Every structure is written in structure tokens, then in C-alpha cells.
Amino acid sequence: MQPKPQNYxxxxxxxxxxxxxxxxxxxxxxxxxxxxxxxxxxxxxxxxKTLSVPTTYSAPITKINRPKMAPSLSLxxxxxxxxxxxxxxxxxxxxxxxxxxxxxxxxPEIGTLVGSKGVMDHYSIVHADAKETVVPMIAMxxxxxxxxxxxxxxYYLRATENAVHSHKVKPGDVIRVKxxxxxDMKDGKMAKIVCNALGDELLxxxxxxxxxxxxxxxxxxxxxxxxxx
Numbered sequence: 003m004q005p006k007p008q009n010y011x012x013x014x015x016x017x018x019x020x021x022x023x024x025x026x027x028x029x030x031x032x033x034x035x036x037x038x039x040x041x042x043x044x045x046x047x048x049x050x051k052t053l054s055v056p057t058t059y060s061a062p063i064t065k066i067n068r069p070k071m072a073p074s075l076s077l078x079x080x081x082x083x084x085x086x087x088x089x090x091x092x093x094x095x096x097x098x099x100x101x102x103x104x105x106x107x108x109x110p111e112i113g114t115l116v117g118s119k120g121v122m123d124h125y126s127i128v129h130a131d132a133k134e135t136v137v138p139m140i141a142m143x144x145x146x147x148x149x150x151x152x153x154x155x156x157y158y159l160r161a162t163e164n165a166v167h168s169h170k171v172k173p174g175d176v177i178r179v180k181x182x183x184x185x186d187m188k189d190g191k192m193a194k195i196v197c198n199a200l201g202d203e204l205l206x207x208x209x210x211x212x213x214x215x216x217x218x219x220x221x222x223x224x225x226x227x228x229x230x231x
Contacts, residue, residue: 074143099118
């Protein structure tokens, strides 16, 4: 005798085991958000929105209702942090930091900055030479961490032989750095930030605003909507 199909509409659940010899087990919700789990288990949804279940499993479907955890920051709050950074609003930016924050810069000559003062001291030097603009490409936030991918543009106001990533630049030169970062959160504050460079480019004398807009054309739609909200 086959078990009665269950409706998972609107529920926070995880499929952990499956019933044997059930050709099609229908759900009203469809399978979009469960596709990675089903693929991992070797299950492929049919076009009629039912599950085609392998016959090798021997335990019933079990659903686990999990308490929903609040994210450490909302996406809009996190983007406000990026906006404060781009605007050089250091007071607003540093409100997001834990008092013992550490920030690892993806430049071996810089290393890890310690405390709000360490972060401030570093960027006061960088921003004396260049205008930095961060374009937020992707952000994923849960109750403990934030994963963030960005493209940062440095438009140099003066010549220096010690630009970011040891580049030598003239006034008007632009450097683009592609970075991903992981933020460990503590009581709603950023406690540990580790940045990793995917690549850096000396773009030379280009129109930096056009380059920034090109990056924005590739930004995740959820970020675009939250940025404009």
C-alpha cells in the first residue's frame, strides 16, 4: 500500500528519505527550490510536476520543520554599508563593525587590519591617492555569515609607485580588482572579514564611470532592486 501524498506548500521542509516503488508522487508546489536536493539524490522531476522516485530507497519520506533564523543583516542593510563605504562616510561604515573587527586585505603587502582604527588608518592612505568605488555583484546572507562578490574600481588622483597590488600609476589611471569576501557576524556586527582577490587589472586611462556602469549591468537582480529601494 502506498503512503498518502503530502502537500508541502508553504512549509520549510527537507526531504531526507524516499519511499520505494512509487513511480510518481505529486506535489502542488512543484520542485524549483528543491531541484539541487533532488539532483543530489538522483531524482528528476517529471514535466507534470510529479516526482519520479527510484525504487532503491526503503524508508518513508520525512519532513523536518526547522525554525527560521533571522539573517545577520538584511540585504538592504548590507548595501547601506557598501553605500557608506563608497561615500567615504566612515562613521556610518564603522557602525557595522564589531569593536574587535579584523579585515584581511587581498594584498600580501597589507595583510590583516585589526580594529576599527586599523581599518581607518589603511583606507585613509588609499583614499588620499584614489577614489574607490565598489560595485556589489552578488551577496548571500544567513544568520552567521555574509558571502559577497564585488568589483572595486580605483581612480587615481595622483601618481604613485605604490598603488593597490603594487601597481605604478599616473593621475587618471584606473585599477579594477575583483574580490570575494566572507564576513563572520557577531551580534549583528561584522567581526571578521576575509577578502580574496580573483584578479587585478591596470586599465589605464579609461572612462571609469562607463566601466562602473558595465559592471552594474552584470549585478544580481536582487541587489539592483534593493539598491534602488
